[in-house]
Amino acid sequence: MKDELEALDNEKPPPELQLAANKQHKGYAVVDLPATGKERLVVLGSGWGAVSLLKTLQADLYDVISISPHNYFVFTPLLPSVTVGTVEFRSVMEPIRRILKRTRGRYIEAGAVDVDFEAKMVLVEKQGQFMWVPYDRLVVGVGAQSVTHGIDGLQHCHQLKSVSDARSIRQHIMANFEKAVLPTTSLEEKRRLLTFVVCGGGPTGCEFAAELYDLLVEDLVHYFPETIQGLVNVVIVQSRDHILNMMDQKVSEFAEDTFSRRNMKVITNSRVARITESSIFYTSKDLEGNVTEHEVPQGFVLWSTGLSLTPFTRLICDRLADSQKNRHAITVDDHLRVKGISDGSVYALGDCATVEMPHLLEHIQELFDSVEHTNTGEITRDEFEVFIHSTARKYPLAAGHLKELGVHFDDFDADGNGVICLSEFKNMLVHVDRSLTALPALAQVADQEGAYLGRSLSILAKTFAETSDNAHSSVHDKAIQPFNYHHHGTLAYLGRAAAADFGGGYTYRGSNLAAKYLWRSTYWSMQVSLRTRLMLAMDWTRELLFGRDISRF
Ligand SMILES: Cc1cc2nc3c(=O)[nH]c(=O)nc-3n(C[C@H](O)[C@H](O)[C@H](O)COP(=O)(O)OP(=O)(O)OC[C@H]3O[C@@H](n4cnc5c(N)ncnc54)[C@H](O)[C@@H]3O)c2cc1C
Structure with missing residues (x-):
């Protein structure tokens, strides 16, 4: 609340950016950023990761420049609600300039298209106009x-993926209904127009299908009762054996049943x-392995089958090919620094990045020797406890799995002699390494990474101001703990029902109004501003009192 009110004050924004006179780099103009004694922090993207960073970064430590083709943040988990008018467009958007106000940051509405790591400049483009923006630290959060x-x-x-996608979906749904009830539309064409196909049974696909169901049974049924009874079809095509297959199987089965x-x-x-x-064709295999093709006439298809690199992310990976081996994201170390940038000045976070998981086996001798002080070649139970705590501190991303080892000490003590020898220790590390999987592409991951980086960069700016050590990476490692992710559970709205997977086999499944309002209150509490919180509350009240707005404009 205090932040909100501070953001509403009338403090003057920083001066507008200018181009440097007579300065070009590789054929394009360079933005003039006069020295202020502070480092220039350029943040690419205005999504979950970037905004969380900007909200956490302490004011006045950096000259902040935010660059994104969209001058707003989108609260993506509520986009499915926007497609059917439960929530209005502006209720899920927050202007980036408003978010930047606290840090007196500047904003450039453009997309990053190239980067020169040597010269420390990023090339941005807006409608055919190009310019280089110099940086001291670069954060890539382009999704x-x-x-x-x-x-x-x-x-x-x-x-x-965006508010404009949600807008065109909303228009398409209503257009199909209006066309289907025209007296000139044949029965076969009505059926086709009212068949809504979702390709991909992940959270986005399922939540869209759920919101569509709400629209049908809570609103459209009052205006198109005959049409809805017999002709509407909602179909989800999923390549795996369950929908929501990244969640606990109990949640998947609950969703399928619902x-x-x-x-x-x-x-x-x-x-x-x-x-x-007018159709979608899919193939399925029978038990003998024979593949059959099926056709479903369709009036609407949502494609929601997973993520791939944006062109800019691919360019970074190609530039740093020696260090970047992952084909799906930019690999960063446990401080979110991009691998392959020797001075550690480039960071990546959110969906465009993947945090390299520790490989404990590579450090087996060092880890073993650090706790084996008796020269017996064996680790006692007490020494093992020390190993778990010290290693969890050093590799926080492995902490959960390491702590589980303590519980299963006896399982790894193959000869049952009450101590762990080097080969038994090796089996433990192999087990931990195998259990460590990449962090999922979720808003909560991007949000936690952004908050971590905001805090880290604040500490770094103060540390560098107090130290004469120019070895940035070593100062960084000493001053800042590695990133640690805390999974708070995954939520899915299923249309008058909701489910959550908290990990470790703990789930919540509810098919009543309480589940719906629990889901809503979670997202309400996660809003980035008081303004969107109020707008959401008004949208939900409006929907409750008057139903969804089904006008097409
Ligand atoms: C419909 C939908 C529902 C979702 N629901 C959930 C949910 O319920 N729970 C959950 O945890 N996660 C959910 N997610 C996933 C979540 O939104 C993403 O994991 C999260 O947005 C990732 O954040 P990010 O900052 O990496 O990228 P994004 O939030 O996607 O932001 C990327 C930003 O980069 C900008 N950009 C793109 N290209 C460039 C460029 N070249 N230069 C500069 N800027 C650029 C974009 O304009 C955007 O501002 C959902 C996603 C969608 C699409």
Whole structure:
């Protein structure tokens, strides 16, 4: 609340940016950023990771420049609600300039298209105009784009990544209903227009299907009762054997059961082969391995099947090919520094980045020797406890799995002699290394990474101001703990029902109004501003009193 009120004060924004006179770099103009004694921190993107960083960074430590093609932050978990009018567009958007006000940061509405790591400049483009922006520290938080799997006909599909995607989906749904009830529309065409297909059974696809169901049964049924009774079809095509397969199986089965009770068709173990203007074709395998192709006439397709690199992220990975081996994201170390940048001045976070997991086996001798002080070649139970705590501090991302080892000490003590020898220790480390998987592409990961980086960069600025040590990486490592991720659970809205997976087999599944309002209150509390919180509360009240706005404009 205090931050909100501070942001509303009338403090003057920083002076507008100018181009440096007579200065060019590789054929393009360079933005003039006069020396102020502070480092220039350039943040690419205005999504979850970037905004969390900007909200956490202490004011007045850096000259902050935010660059993004969109001058607003989008609260993505509520985008499915926007597609059906439960929530209005502006209620999920927060202007980036408002967020930047506290740090007196500047904003450039453009997309990053190239970077020169030697000269420390990033090339940005807006409608054919290019300019280089110099940086001392660069944070890449440009998100990811939808994966295409090389499928033909994706131009006939909607995606749900942005507010404009949500707007065109909302228009398309209403257009189909209005067209379907025209007296001139044949029955077959009505059926096609009212068949809504979702490709991909992940959280976005399932939540969109759930919101569509709410729109049908809570609003459209009052205006198109005959049409809804017999003609509307909602179909989800999923390549795996369950929808929401990244969540606990109990949640997946609950979602499938909920959808089937609502006459929504879930087709699993099937792959979309191609899409035409009026049909979707998918293949499925029978038990003998024979592949059959099926056609579903469709009036609407949502494509939501996973993520891939944006062109800018791919460019960074290609530039640093010796250190960047992952084909799906920029690899960063446990301080979120991009691998391959020797001075540690470039960071990446959120969906465009993947944190390199520790490989404990590579440090086996060092780890063993650090606790084995008796020269017996064996670790006692007490020494093992010390090992767990010291290693968890050094490698926080492995902490959860290390702590589990303590519980299973006897399982790894193969000869049952009450101590752990080097070969038993090796089996333990192999087990931990195998259990460590990449962090998921979730808002909460990007949010925690942004907050971590905001805090780290604040500490760094103060540390450098007090030290004469110019070895930035070593100062960085000493001053700042590695990043640690705390999973708070994954939520899914299922249409008058909601489910959550808290990890470790703990789940919540509810098919009542309480579940719906629990889901809403979680997202309400996560809003980035008081303004969006108020707007959301008003949207939900409006929807409760008057229903959704079904006008098409
Ligand atoms: C519909 C939907 C629902 C979701 N629901 C959930 C949920 O319920 N829970 C959950 O945890 N996660 C959810 N997610 C995932 C979550 O939104 C992402 O994990 C999160 O947005 C990642 O944050 P980010 O900062 O990496 O990228 P984003 O939030 O995608 O932001 C990327 C930013 O980079 C900008 N940008 C792109 N290219 C460039 C460029 N070249 N130069 C500069 N800027 C650029 C974009 O304009 C954007 O501002 C959902 C995602 C979607 C699409």
